[in-house]
Amino acid sequence: EVQLVESGGGLVQPGGSLRLSCAASGFTFSSYWMSWVRQAPGKGLEWVANIKQDGSEKYYVDSVKGRFTISRDNAKNSLYLQMNSLRAEDTAVYYCAAGATGIDYWGQGTLVTVSS
């Protein structure tokens, strides 16, 4: 069974940092592009970042460039998102996702709330 389990969300003050993690199992993690997708409360989906299978290429939505960093550890079947200089508008459920021609697998999400 495919599983993507996110962790690391929580309440953080504006300007603060958080590191999200995603533990993958049930598929060949090292063969997949991996991504983070977020959804603000009551809103639609927004792609945040993705990373190539070997970590050599990374791409970001403009609104997080220079603040967020995506990374992966294929030996640990894990995906990460380091989020710095957080803003209120970063408040969302963050989903870990796998796939390149359509997202085949999704985690259940972890909530990040940026508020003072």
Place this chain on the structure above:
Amino acid sequence: EIVMTQSPATLSVSPGERATLSCRASQSVSSNLAWYQQKPGQAPRLLIYGASTRATGIPARFSGSGSGTEFTLTISSLQSEDFAVYYCQQYNNWPPTWTFGQGTKVEIK
């Protein structure tokens, strides 16, 4: 940035009826288009990729069509479990930056 526009925002349909959802891209995305279904409190589920290929386990009542800038998701005969929000997504080949449409909510009429 490629902008994806879905219409209508809300679609009211009776069970057993046909639903047609539209998605338009601001520039050509070829057939690099996926559709997802999302129910409240759940993660999205992939329905269609490559504009018209059903994902594993997706019922045949779901079909996708289109290429370039105009795409359609059709649900041939709505079942109770199909009432949800549907999103389109482009996955441009290069650079691999993605965008989603704003979603269409399919509700019971």
